[in-house]
Amino acid sequence: NAGVTQTPKFQVLKTGQSMTLQCAQDMNHNSMYWYRQDPGMGLRLIYYSASEGTTDKGEVPNGYNVSRLNKREFSLRLESAAPSQTSVYFCASSDNSPIQYFGAGTRLSVL
């Protein structure tokens, strides 16, 4: 059972480039989340989607957009990457319970 799958695992971008991080879950969960993790900062919520067709801003949404394509997929887009977006990105899902299931993470470097 795959759980939460994130792609890619690693990415290097130049400043100004765009890219989309993909996330898919096969647990039929309603809620999906995007976090970034930076040293000394803990996990910070970028955007979340409580159900298919809805998205809401989290703590640090600036510079990002999201799409809840269907119940399974929740993508995170960087339209014009900046060095400050160098981070590890985690996607997570939950069935509206406190248990979240995390993907393996995407390590993004913006040069």
Next chain:
Amino acid sequence: KNEVEQSPQNLTAQEGEFITINCSYSVGISALHWLQQHPGGGIVSLFMLSSGKKKHGRLIATINIQEKHSSLHITASHPRDSAVYICAAMTGNQFYFGTGTSLTVIP
């Protein structure tokens, strides 16, 4: 200001020692979540609790709602317990994460 504070930030223990990691939170919560992040980066859920105590193997989690405090205990620690332990407070639809406690268990 962090809604969730963890201590200590770093912890080194000898194999076999009893370990305690603390988590204090300032928000009203519906549940508290303990996570383990492996050196490779993967995150797994350990416990979810909203009251009392839960035990799984050598891991024990407790929560005191009145004091807004939770602890994660590891008995008979082992080098494979080396990881970052993160507590997360759930309120509404959102989670607030501590910055994690990095545990190293030395053989």
